[in-house]
Every structure is written in structure tokens, then in C-alpha cells.
Amino acid sequence: MAEKGEEMKLLATWFSPFAHRVIWVLKMKGIEYEYVEEDLGNKSPLLLQSNPVHKKVPVLIHNGKPLAESLVIVQYLDSISKSSPVLPDDPYQRAMALFWTNFVEEKFTDHVRKVLFLGGEEQAAGAKGAEAALATLEEQLAKKKSKFFGGESIGLVDIALGYISVWLEVIEEVGGIKVFDSEKFPCLAKWMQDFLEIPTVKENHPNKADLIPYLRGLRQLGPAGAFQQH
Ligand SMILES: N[C@@H](CCC(=O)N[C@@H](CS)C(=O)NCC(=O)O)C(=O)O
Known part of the structure; x- marks a missing residue:
């Protein structure tokens, strides 16, 4: 993950502690992704469309499907990649x-x-x-x-x-x-x-x-x- 042909895009901003949670897990799991820096004073249409409820970063877009909320994203990543697990099986x-x-x-x-x-x-x-x-x-x-x-x-x-x-x-x-x-x-x-x-x-x-x-x-x-x- 991300396998060839997969698209993994992270909308984030440089200082966001919530975005860093996602970055740590992407890196630990060796998942390749494209980083997109958002200007929170002028949010991109992609961010607004992808997280219409909260309009916040981080947002992860996996093969066109958006996910919001850092801890939800981390759990999603853990369920699609078994390497460096963050949640126990028990x-x-x-x-x-x-x-x-x-x-x-x-x-x-x-x-x-x-x-x-x-x-x-x-x-x-x-x-x-x-x-x-x-x-x-x-x-x-x-x-x-x-x-x-x-x-x-x-x-x-x-x-x-x-x-x-x-x-x-x-x-x-x-x-x-x-x-x-x-x-x-x-x-x-x-x-x-x-x-x-x-x-x-x-x-x-x-x-x-x-x-x-x-x-x-x-x-x-x-x-x-x-x-x-x-
Ligand atoms: N509970 C959210 C918090 C995300 C959050 O607060 N993000 C801030 C940046 S650190 C944001 O995008 N703020 C924009 C806004 O509130 O309009 C998460 O864990 O992802």
C-alpha cells in the first residue's frame, strides 16, 4: 500500500498536530502518498468538498474516497495495511x-x-x-x-x-x-x-x-x- 495505480492524497497544513498523527502512520506503514498543503485562511474547493461537515484538515483521499478526522483516518490506515499495526488484534x-x-x-x-x-x-x-x-x-x-x-x-x-x-x-x-x-x-x-x-x-x-x-x-x-x- 499504496499499490501501483492507487491514489493516496493527504490534505494537511504544516503545523497541524492532527495531520501529524496521520503522517506518522503513513510513514510507519510505508504508504506512499501525495502531500497537499492547505491554506486554512483560504480553504481549497477540494478540502471543502471532501470534509463538508467540519471543513478541517487532515483529510485523506484514497482512490477518490475522502476520509476526515485524524483518528478515524489512522484506524482506516490500520485496517488496510497490516504493517506496523497501531491497534491490537485482541x-x-x-x-x-x-x-x-x-x-x-x-x-x-x-x-x-x-x-x-x-x-x-x-x-x-x-x-x-x-x-x-x-x-x-x-x-x-x-x-x-x-x-x-x-x-x-x-x-x-x-x-x-x-x-x-x-x-x-x-x-x-x-x-x-x-x-x-x-x-x-x-x-x-x-x-x-x-x-x-x-x-x-x-x-x-x-x-x-x-x-x-x-x-x-x-x-x-x-x-x-x-x-x-x-
Ligand atoms: N478532530 C479533528 C481536528 C482537526 C483540526 O482541528 N484541524 C485544524 C487544523 S489543526 C483545522 O483544519 N482547522 C480549520 C478550521 O477549523 O476551520 C481531527 O482530529 O482531525
Whole structure:
């Protein structure tokens, strides 16, 4: 995959942590694809047609069929390519991986958006929520006693949470508020280091030096402007 004659096109934008989830999996699985950079201030007709519900990147178009939502795309890729699996075969382990992936999105990522784009009490509540979610994830990882949430290699939960290995510091710097304390979260701190060591990840992550000014600009747009784009 993608076999000769197959068309795999990824609509993405350079900084998107959600697009990076898909890129890591495409690369890990050795799936060839065409990368199309989207300008979120002037979305292409192809993006609008392919993801009419959310109008967001990433979108993957496989042989003309569009798929949206990073974690849906990752699961689709896992079902069409058996190499470097991200979900276990065992039904219970698989269900648990989906449970924790949902937890990352609902209890962590949603709060992180508030830390990045809001101020005052709303931002403080976001930081508190994000920190509480990290505490739960720390506990899970400590119990697992494995290098990654997926075991000795990365799985869906690692892919969902992986963006924090670069983004946490950036979020704290741009938001001007602390969320992560490596003394409180030693397993996650080690996990972030190990995650960043994975060659596919290392080579496909935005630069902190590029992200910080870009996100500062978005933050200045205020919650409405920033949330519209992200
Ligand atoms: N839940 C979505 C989030 C995607 C998302 O928020 N993408 C942002 C870029 S990081 C976007 O396309 N924003 C455009 C907009 O909101 O108009 C996923 O996991 O794919």
C-alpha cells in the first residue's frame, strides 16, 4: 500500500498536530502518498468538498474516497495495511486502546485548546483540566510498565497523545501558563523522550521555533478567530 495505480492524497497544513498523527502512520506503514498543503485562511474547493461537515484538515483521499478526522483516518490506515499495526488484534485490548484514545481527545485535547486560545478563568480551567487528564494518563502508563501505551512499540493512544512531545512546551510558552511538571509526571516525561526518539516522529514534527510565533499570532486573533481556524 499504496499499490501501483492507487491514489493516496493527504490534505494537511504544516503545523497541524492532527495531520501529524496521520503522517506518522503513513510513514510507519510505508504508504506512499501525495502531500497537499492547505491554506486554512483560504480553504481549497477540494478540502471543502471532501470534509463538508467540519471543513478541517487532515483529510485523506484514497482512490477518490475522502476520509476526515485524524483518528478515524489512522484506524482506516490500520485496517488496510497490516504493517506496523497501531491497534491490537485482541478485541478487549483493542476496545481499551479506543477507550484511552477517546479519553485523550475529550479530556485532554479539548482542554489544551482552551489553554492555547483563551485567557483568564477559562484558560485556568483548561490548564486544570489538562493537568488532571495528564495525571490519569500518568497513572495508566505507570501501571502498564511498558515503554509506550501500545506496549514496546507505539499504538493508537501514543499516536493520539504524541503531539504533546513538541506541543506542551509551546502551549505553555504561548499560553503563559504551566500545565506539565516532569517531577509530577515522570512516566510521561520519559514517554515523551522515547516518543521523540522514533525516527518517523523526529523527522515529521513542526519546529518549536516556527510554531511559537505562528500560534502567538493566532492567539492574538482572540478566541473567536482562533477557534474558527482550530
Ligand atoms: N478532530 C479533528 C481536528 C482537526 C483540526 O482541528 N484541524 C485544524 C487544523 S489543526 C483545522 O483544519 N482547522 C480549520 C478550521 O477549523 O476551520 C481531527 O482530529 O482531525
